Amino acid sequence: MKIWLNGGLQDLDSARVSVLDHGLTVGDGIFETVKSVEGRPFALTRHLARLARSARGLGLPEPDLDEVRRACEAVLEANPLPLGRLRITYTGGLSPLGSDRGDQGTTLVVALGEAPRRPDATAVITVPWTRNERGALTGLKTTSYAENVVALARAHEQGASEALFANTVGQLCEGTGSNVFVVLDGEIHTPPVASGCLAGITRELAVEWTGARESDLPLDVLDRADEIFLTSTLRDVQAVHRVDGRQLPDAPGPVTSKAMRVFDERVADDLDP
DSSP: OEEEETTEEEETTTOOOOTTBHHHHSOOEEEEEEEEETTEESSHHHHHHHHHHHHHHHTOOOOOHHHHHHHHHHHHHHSOOSEEEEEEEEEOOBOOSSSSOOSSOOEEEEEEEEOOOOOSEEEEEEEEEEEOTTSTTTTOOBSOOHHHHHHHHHHHHTTOSEEEEEETTSBEEEESSOEEEEEETTEEEEOOGGGTOOOOHHHHHHHHHHOOEEOOOBGGGGGTOSEEEEEETTTEEEEEEEETTEEOTTOSOHHHHHHHHHHHHHHHHOSOO
């Protein structure tokens, strides 16, 4: 396996980042996960635009997006996979212990792993912790992911693949690594970015391609929604068949099935929409 580290390809076993990298010591970094299909990245232009937005929001130097694109191409060429998870990580680089950044430059890593095809439907749980819709990192895809690690571990303990959060005012927000959509009376709704959720790339495309409405939704909408589905880079559009103790036995329902079909058709037409 070859990865890209700070300017070139390296063997995975020999690639090294300093133990004093700010991404490790304080989580001062950003990342993107990009799906690859037969060696070609999906929606890379949108992912790179969000990478740049996250860097600006975190106060990191602007990443060289041409270099990042070259790195992605090199890693994909060096590691042929039918379906892959391409991970772009960009951190504050070598820094002193503490919150202050150093002046040694940033760290860029691009790695690739094999990704299994997701099932058409999955189970989710809700968790008691909240997303802070007014936090300094809200809307940024940062490496400060421990909150998600804890919530996802609880989901796995309860036989689910995802955990859903409300925000501080009790509105439905997002999953640990996904956005959530609900169907009410035949209409598709998803929380707005103002709820504190990440502006997911797949979410953005699903809204564009299905006509979903951005709506403020109470968390208990999950108790009465006709259908529920998740979107993310590796889930695409995935139906939910259980939320906590509530079963949705016919998942994917008709609206979700249509959304899945539309998404697959549009992806087949254009890998960089």
